[in-house]
Amino acid sequence: MTERPPDWTTGEPLLNVTTCARCGNHWYLPSVHCPVCSSADHDVAPAGGGGLCVAVTRVHVRGDDGAGVLGLGLVELDEGPVVMGVVHDEGLAPGDRARIEFRHDGPEGALVPSFGREG
Numbered sequence: 190m191t192e193r194p195p196d197w198t199t200g201e202p203l204l205n206v207t208t209c210a211r212c213g214n215h216w217y218l219p220s221v222h223c224p225v226c227s228s229a230d231h232d233v234a235p236a237g238g239g240g241l242c243v244a245v246t247r248v249h250v251r252g253d254d255g256a257g258v259l260g261l262g263l264v265e266l267d268e269g270p271v272v273m274g275v276v277h278d279e280g281l282a283p284g285d286r287a288r289i290e291f292r293h294d295g296p297e298g299a300l301v302p303s304f305g306r307e308g
Contacts, residue, residue, distance in 0.1 A: 202291035274302030
């Protein structure tokens with residue numbers, strides 16, 4: 190594979206999962222080589238968007254516009270990789286099924302992964 194399809198890191202509301210043809214490892218951030226075996230032989234496919242919430246934390250932040258709370262979560266996708274993103278559902282807790290959405294919550298309106306409870 191020579192060119193990676195567009196995903197949220199390029200402004201498209203997609204999360205791609207890469208599967209190594211040599212060792213079967215799965216990952217989601219763009220990388221030319223497998224982080225486990227260094228093979229360049231892999232396939233990329235869109236993630237289904239569901240997974241299991243494994244951690245949630247709330248960070249209290251202060252900015253020019255006042256104080257706020259930022260929820261961050263880790264979700265293990267059904268395809269295997271663990272993804273970090275913003276939590277937009279205050280009820281999301283570890284052990285819950287989660288669904289990924291993409292929102293313009295980042296710096297200067299950048300597209301970022303965001304999690305809520307599935308269903």
